[in-house]
Amino acid sequence: MSALTQALTLGAGYNAALVTVGAALLGGAAGSVGTFMFLRKRALVSDALAHSTLPGIAIAFMVMVALGGDGRNLPGLLAGSAISAAIGLVAVDLITRHTRLAQDAAIGAVLSVFFGFGVVCLTAIQTMTAGRQAGLETFLLGSTAGMLYSDALLIAASAALCVAGVFILRRPMTIVAFDAGFAETSGISVRAVDFAMTSLVLAVTVVGLKLVGLVLIVALLIIPPVAARFWSERSERVMLLAAAFGAASGYVGAAVSATAPALPTGALIVLTAFGFFAVSILFSPHRGVLAQIVMRRRTSVRVHRRQGLLALAKDEPIYDRMTLAVLLREGLVRPDGVMTEAGEAQAAHASRDEARWRVAAALFEPAALPVRGDPLIPIDGLFTDDQIAVIDAHLAGAKGA
Amino acid sequence: MLKRLAAGVASALNTDYGALQAHEIEGDAALAVRGLTVSYGGAPVVFSVDATFPEGTMSAVIGPNGAGKSTMLKAALGIVPRLSGKVEVFGAPFVDVRQAVAYVPQRASVDWDFPTRARDVVLMGLYRRVGLLGRIGARERAAADAALERVGMSGFAERQIGQLSGGQQQRVFLARALAQDARLLLLDEPFAGVDAATERAIIAVLHDLKAEGRTVVAVHHDLSTVRATFDRVLLLNVRKIAEGPTEEAFTEENLRAAYGGKLGALALPAQDAPAASLH
Structure with missing residues (x-):
């Protein structure tokens, strides 16, 4: 128990402390940007995006190994995941815009195909380069174990950038989510704002892959805003509260994970977020059950x-x-x-x-x-x-x- | 980001330009569309429509369901892409004078559970002036409350929009248009799902706006109130059927051409539309 207290007060070593702070920043970024995806009714796009990262991770690994480098280089893997997630997003967008399929169908198709392809790639890696693939599967559910100082720093810095981006764009994103027609007529390009919003989600997802994992990152994008919605009728407050819930979830989840390395970090973070959600749905003063x-x-x-x-x-x-x-x-x-x-x-x-x-x-x-x-x-x-x-x-x- | 800021500066400079233009073409069109055609991929829903809405008038866009009324307004404002055609607002491309234009969407298209209060909605009308990063201060809030006051909604500023009645919701959106201080207001079915007393209240505000020299264009459904409310009509059924001053264009013949066989079910008030006026 004292180990947990130590981790929660950032006393479990410099690296663990940095990871915990990074996870809190990531949670804050995910909660705030997730608020706008939720308000724009695009929450599930982030799920398609997250699952589309898997082939990119696997291919980036293979490319780096083929070039004689270290296949587990985090910036390289994240770059690969960002590219394949962007391809997945474009696929969803093209299907939605050029066919009569609804977005949920497009998301379902893209998500499963990309994920399936990613799993095939992972399996191929396991047979090809036995012994060196260790660690790639942690991208599924997240892990803090064996994280390098530079990795933690990368995550913390990128998450902080995402938070800043959300803060700057909060007004146009709110207007577009509420009334796209009005936004367009008053000179806010809906396409540009949607693109910026999706890019922020992409950034949060990619940055969160190592810690939370691609299967669960969507929960960190959706649960904090949904929980926050129970407490306020004002979008700015919903966003701030979602950021707070996300940050607290990231902080607590990462700290617990530091004391129990066998448990996947992503699952711990998401379960913490669920705690906020459960309290909100039950006890919020107006909308609560x-x-x-x-x-x-x-x-x-x-x-x-x-x-x-x-x-x-x-x-x-x-x-x-x-x-x-x-x-x-x-x-x-x-x-x-x-x-x-x-x-x-x-x-x-x-x-x-x-x-x-x-x-x-x-x-x-x-x-x-x-x-x-x-x-x-x-x-x-x-x-x-x-x-x-x-x-x-x-x-x-x-x-x- | 910089691009957006630059665009904001440019549009601020353009306001004066727009006013100058409007002065030069005084008595001319607030909104003019030529050959406007819109398609959502298949057959055109609006085909080659020419229409002119003179400054200081209040016009109704009428026609049967699916006639392309809302689509025409949205295409004029660039909310939906147009296949062909030209749009001029106060004699200039819309993008140059967008600050002079306010758009009030159909009530059905709004998410009423959105976490926003009446005052927040009105404040959206001021964001363009404040800028992307500018602070919303006491002055903006006062302006928003003044706009709410003008539509008789001053007691409701703190209400979440879903807790308002249909007519109140419509008036909040009208207040947003007022806060924008627009010279051209485009309203998509402002009276849908609104009780008679509220409809009168909204019409009174719109008539005030017209008296100030502003131009109002509304998609409208209730043929029985057209004569009393609007001084011009545009009759639409994919193509333009007729346009002009109400007494000239709002004729049984034109209505029959727009609505076809469906007009039989639409009771035109006889005393309101005397047969003599048709000739």
């Missing part, structure tokens, strides 16, 4: 109370058991169904409110109505005293007629 349940329950009680009071005011019998239970619990009726004093007062108040609401909508333009479609809110606080007087005068007039 619990909040929704509580709100539904509250609305239901309010509706039953109101309907019950209105029925009491009109001397109508109440059959609904939930209504009776609510009224009984709040002391508005006695167990034999007769109104209490408090019940009588509230019933009168409810029926007056209801009558006022009915004329309020007719007297004032809907635009001036402060709350849309919630007739259960007491009307007194919503309108000015003058307006209430107008409403009441109208009511009195209607009764007189």
Whole structure:
């Protein structure tokens, strides 16, 4: 346990600390750029992109070995992966634009074909140069074991660049994601912004291959934004929160992985991210599952109370058991169904409110109505005293007629 | 990046140029398309349309479903590529005067669950002026709130857009166009899914804009309100059927030509379209 604490406080050695910081930066970059892919409804493009890196890794390895170099040179492998991912992206784009296939079908086809081809290449490497291929399969699920100082530095620096890129482009990316037509008319080139956004995803994916692995990098691009969406209705905050979730996931996952090298780093990072997601979906104050349940329950009680009071005011019998239970619990009726004093007062108040609401909508333009479609809110606080007087005068007039 | 900044500077310089141009061709077209043809790969959905929208007028683009009304607007603004044809905005290519143009998309095309509030949407109309990296300050927020106020939405600035009614959503987008301070407003079905009171409120704002000398072009569906609302019409069914002042172009004959047999089901208000006006 103390080893874990040590890793979490960056005390497990200089290299491990650098890897942990690098993973945090990578998570931040993935979370923020992923937010815009998510908002643009292109989240799965990153999956096609990630899987398309595999052939590039394998071919880059073979080329470097053939040239007499070290096949495991990280910059070389990443360059190869970037090239084949770009080819995969172009394939998805061409299929979507020039055929009637939807994007999801194009993604599925490209993703599986590229991945399959990559697996074939990996197998070929294993038979060709036995013993030297060790390590390539860590690109599938990620690993921090045996990472060189220069590798960690490369990852940390590139991730920091990606974060900066996302920050600079956040406004045009938001506008394009929200309203591409408006963006185009106001001089923001949708193609250029989409290209920049996809390039950032490509960069994050390639940089993350070593740490998170190509199978799981997509999770780091999607889960933090989806979790962040539960907490805010403002895109900038969703982005910042997604970056924070991603960074924390990368940090914790890499630190744990430093103490347990047998566990794949990518899986640890993604599981941490899932922790944020699980907490968000359950406990976020407005969109969370619990909040929704509580709100539904509250609305239901309010509706039953109101309907019950209105029925009491009109001397109508109440059959609904939930209504009776609510009224009984709040002391508005006695167990034999007769109104209490408090019940009588509230019933009168409810029926007056209801009558006022009915004329309020007719007297004032809907635009001036402060709350849309919630007739259960007491009307007194919503309108000015003058307006209430107008409403009441109208009511009195209607009764007189 | 530099290219974009340079483009921003260039367009800022162009504003004056655009205003000068407009002055020189005063009383001329705010928007003119010639031979506009659009295809989504197959047969043209808009074919060789010539149309002119004079400055300071309020025009309706009408026609049956699939007539290419929305497509024509989008092609004029370069949102969808055009196969052939020429578009001039205030006598200049659109790219040179885009700052003078605001576009309000169809409500159905918007993701209403997008994490953005009414004020944020209006602020999008100001980003061009602020620039890519410029700060959104109190002045911009005040401008956005003023635009919301003008469409009667001042109490809703903090609302997430999905929590607004259809008419309110439409007015937020109208406020964005106001914030852009555009001289030409193109609206794609602004009254779709909007109740009658809100429609009147939106029309009142549009009439105000027209009175200020701005030009409004709206794709419109409800034939019964055309006469009362618009002073010009463009009747479209892939090809142009007719265009001109409402009393001249909005005739039963032209409508029949645009809608074909489908017009039988469309009740034209008799008192609104007296037979005498056809001759």
